[in-house]
Amino acid sequence: FISIILNYNNILHHSVLYFFLNLTGSREALLLVASRNQIVSDDILAQPNIIQSLVRDGRNIVAVDFDSVTERIYWSDTTQDRIWSAHKNGTDRTIFDSGVTVTESLAVDWVGRNLYWTDYILETIEVAKLDGSHRTVLISENVTNPRGLVVDPRNNTHLMFWTDWGRNPRIERASMDGKLRTTIISNKLYWPNGLTIDYPNNLLYFADAYLDFIDYCDYDGKNRKQVLQHPHAITIFEDFVYWTDRYVNRVIRANKWHGQNQTVMLYNLPQPMGLVALHPARQPAGYNPCDPRSSPCTHICLLSAIGPRFYSCACPSGWTLAADQFTCARVEDPFLVVVRDSIIYGIPLNPNDKSNDAMVPVAGLLNGYDVDFDDAEQMIYWGEIHRVKSDGTNRTEFAPAAILGSPVGLALDWMSQNLYYSNPASQSIEVSKTSGLIPCIIVSQVPRPRAIMLDPCRGYMYWTDWGTNAKIERATLGGNFRTEIVNTSLVWPNGLTLDYEDQRLYWADASLQKIERCSLTGTNREVIVSTAIYPFAMTVYDQHIYWTDWNTRSIYRANKHDGSDQRVMLQNLPSRPMDIHVLSNSKQQQCSSPCEQAVGIWPTTNTVSLTMAHAVSRASLLA
Template sequence: INLQSDGKTCTPGMSRFLIFARRTDIRMVSLDIPYYADVVLAVNSSMKNTIAIGVDPKEGKVYWSDSTLKKISRSNINGTAHQDIVSTGLMTTDGLGVDAVGRKVYWTDTGTNRIEVANLDGSMRKVLIWQNLDSPRAIALYHEMGYMYWTDWGEHAKLERSAMDGTGRAVLINNNLGWPNGLAIDMAGSQLLWADAHTERIEVSDLNGQNRRTLVTPVQHPYGLTLLGSHIYWTDWQSRSILRADKNTGANSITVRASLPGLMDIQAVDRERPLGFNKCGRNNGGCTHLCLPRPNGTSCACPTGILLKGDGRSCDDSPETYLLFSNRVSVRRISLDTNDHTDVHVPVPELHNVISLDYDSVDGNLYYTDVTLDVIRRANLDGTGMETVISQGLKTTDGLAVDWVSRNMYWTDTGRNTIEVARLDGTSRKVLVNNSLDEPRAIAVFPSKGFLFWTDWGHIAKIERSHLDGSDRKVLINTDLGWPNGLTLDYDTRRIFWVDAHLDRIESSDLNGKLRQVLVSPVSHPFALTQSKPVSSPLTPFSRLSQQDRWIYWTDWQTKSIQRVDKHTGRNKETVLANVEGLMDIIVVSPHRQTGTNLCGVNNGGCTHLCFAKTNSFVCACPDEPDGRPCSTISGYIPTSPGKGANSTPVPKMIPKAPTDTSRRGPSLVNCTDGNLNSEFCLNTVVTAPHGEGLHISYVIGGVLTILAILILIAAFIIYRHKKSKFAEPGVSNLTYSNPSYRTSTQEVKIEASQKPPIYNQLRYKKEGGVDAGYTKEKIRIVEGVCLLSSEDLYWDDLKQIKHSRGGLHTCIRTDTVSLQTSSASLDDGETEQLLQEEASECSSITTLTPSAITPQRHAQHSLPDTGWASLRKPSTESEV
């Protein structure tokens, strides 16, 4: 900072300076004074692996990305007012560009292979480029020209350009490139400059990629590149220094600062330089959401997944048709309205282990189960209004289905082996099925037909159907089934679709389990599936389906992806989204999906509590536990003299005239309250039995007890046989884990090839930690535990981590064969010691091995471990970390 002309006071801050990221901190070097000294930006926030950096000179804010925390953050240049502006959907944000004129932030993500944009506060986020990207890195913006430039150091390295709205994409240079890292624009000289760490050169061309020439060579391992005035500045991993050279000749190279390990991106800032004219400055360019510059003007855009309306200026609030899926710790959305299938996080709070989802199109609520908290909750899709509707009596709620007509929800509990129902607010809870269930999983409703369907992947796998009240239960399919997981219904063609994770296929049948067909085979390990509903009209016959309406979608544990296929032909298999850990349930939300009606759709059918529709009738039912309100199973009948505090249910203006089962059943008895004690429907009143009836009752009770004893003996025998089969060989455990279990074990396993077991030893979720990382459909052997820690000067191949650490090269595994690779960050000695102490309690036996003791394969090339990034030097066939 300079002294002002009065000789007494100092300037408020630096006017011209360099600002650079050093992995765990951000530093600044003033260019206002004749010497170079770096000062640390005092941000009140921890930094784990800061890579890219940008500056907004107008507001005096610095922006940075952290690939370990997976965030983009900002603060004032003095370190105050720290704020995370993007905290979801990021992997490795290598490049960051601040459009100080247009008030936007752009970034590249080499983990998701996307280029995105958002407002400076992180709102209105949109994916601009998502195709044909390999490893995008640096990004540079030229607002006045409406262009953005970026480098890609993937297998086919290139330098590209597009308009700042993502249109007009073009490859400028794709020959004689190795690892193009840093990128800068010389606006005064109309030049483009880039640093290549493989060819060890800094090169320059015009803004169209022509007139290419070498500016500086050799340079050891350049990473970040910037320019200010007549000089270029760059960071070098190998020399651990910041260097400077003439931007026109490359001459007069000097070292600005040395001995700075962990150097990453660098930017040069002149706060006195005019920003230029904002193309979108007047009324946001007439756009309701995003206004983005391009060479011939501006364009309006919408956040990811939302279509621009016909006026070319405004956007809808959300997509019309989209996927919702869970991956244990988050719920995400993928729009089916756009070609871009980018997933967007739904901001629902307090998610721990989300398994099953469903959506109510009437109220716009998302319903979900959390098996760590053992609750069923609901929330709006904007994250507001979250409430717990079922909080007790749950163990493992695998399946969830909303009856949008009758306003009921159904769920399967594989821990209690029950199927239950309640009103959507959690009241009037009732058990519908609690016998002959082993591992009930997916559940689906057909409100207009009055049917309930579910899968059971237990010892005897089956798909069943009943009425919505649990009556008239029927096994539809129980042959040629392995692990039937997900289930979905096509309400138009009246077919059931399900996935089988043991037989590796997707099948369908009619609603009676007949006309069975294999749709797709093989599939790796499908878990949940859903489908879109075709839109038919006189102008659009059912046979002419739109592109988004012909697909069936499923989640796959083994490929960690969401895939789809034509649901009529089984062809055109595509990957919608890849590299997603912990995938669970998936549903389609569409205005055309939840349609139809039934006799419970008007005033709850006149029922006081639960109304269950059937094909041409309905029944009323009472909850298992009294709620203080008089309950009747007669439609339109409300018991007189309600108890204290009870609320009466109004009689519908028009009782459905369809024949109902209630007329045949007559009124059902209910538990007594003070208000209905004299009612003829009271269950707890004392009734004197006719003479001689007591002996008959004794016979009945004796018979029932005898049958129960026989059933207990049979169950004990089955359990014994099951356990015996699981531990048939000493030391071998058939943990062949299928449909998730919630075992708390975190043991790693050693895989042995064998055939898939014929029964029951299937994948389960863990209540702590999600899907078991050691997943296999085959027999596995648990062996002794070893804890490994890398040394600082080595890095290893094929790291197999069981527990995600804080970036260190450590793991706790149970196998006698080990191989390791580099991590995105290293640990200092204090963190290493602390980590060893933490892991000591998790391994059954701990052995700390030196690198020489395990002799993994090493790369011949040198590495730079203290930067947190490995530098792979020649040959060019190797990928840069």
């Protein structure tokens, strides 16, 4: 083999070297194909081919990659909103991350031991360790529709490449720590989709799903040549390029240099999507400057193309890198929590900062109308009702939907650890302990309850009612002394928020297209914003109010006193923004609650008892 290698040019040299590796390694070469609800494995070196299904219970499996070090495969399911991992034979399956949305591409860094992926809904490229920990957003600016993604973590390379279907279709390159970002191809592209790397020859192959071609180029985007047509996803092994064709439900291969000698490898696969060739030669060994035995990074270490270290330390979302460039510290700055579509994520309060990695995103929402948080426990609550740690861990169902019905408004009493919610199905306001015990109705005969807000230190709750006679009401936290505080000039009172410091109640009316405020008893009513189009949810923090608009699919900020200095936080979102909250420990002030003042701390019970409710009423009278 050595004489043959030396007698051929550079291209054939590497082709024969691959063959040499196959013989000496005597290991199988698997072609893994994501085909909607399954992952199919095809041993392309066996005669005849050995085909089997590794995963059979997926919903919409789109992307797949592998780690030759641990012999594990990774895949994304865009219906389940999850990234999974399993041994290459399909056993030992684990959830890598359940907080992703539309992940159409992922790439294993087999040297640095990280996993990279794209997120279409969040418009980001993210990375985490291979065990799913320390997830962080790597690139979020000017990312509109990320698709294909590949990495080259070999010695002194440490590069990543991705495609973007957005307004300006392109292929970009960056160091694997997100630095040195540049566009390498921006012409003759429409829907750049699949990406794969020919590692021995340092060539990037890419597919365009609209223009129907496979081209290749060098790492700078130069020396571009076309190989063949009609691809979706692609991979390289030895002298062949393999691709999926969704329209004829096949996996096909051809010569990687000129596109000839086409052969159908797999027939009758239901809409085959991503695929990858699994073989040790596809992931050459390299020096790992991120070796945990020597890396000084406290959280996540990323390979870098920048010397002399050739690595960078990074921090999970919600954390920041300290001045020493090695350690991470939690960011204590307040940020805006946004509920949109099936996802919850965080953005900075600075309108000029368009990043969206203030917190680890929460995906897979089914009823994401409202959200609230517990700063002391670092828990986020939403929907029907679920909760999760702000770092994305410990996600649990708070109470079964069969018990709670369909909550819309949601509010946490952070002092007593009770969760209040409005329930249109039962036309009531209900409450339950955060331990997930059986709830009880504390306010009934509310025709169309919507938003709800609590004032634990004063012992009151407030809610809006969309009924025939729209109104805003107040009662004690036990549901007593119910009072209509605003019952005129209202149609669709949507958003509701409390300014604890100034003791003002704000609300948005989607029909009247304005935002108003009043005192906590309903007096001194005044219009703050009269130019809102379809305001839905709102919150207040410091000197500003923030609100979502369903018509413009945007989020706005304005001065809380007179509505001046309006700024756009986010605009033209892909879907309607639902609820928003400012997550800040200063919003959940600690105080001696009226309940504690009157009767002491409530005992733990299996329900929120009426005795407890009356205690709050009595405490409210004393406050």
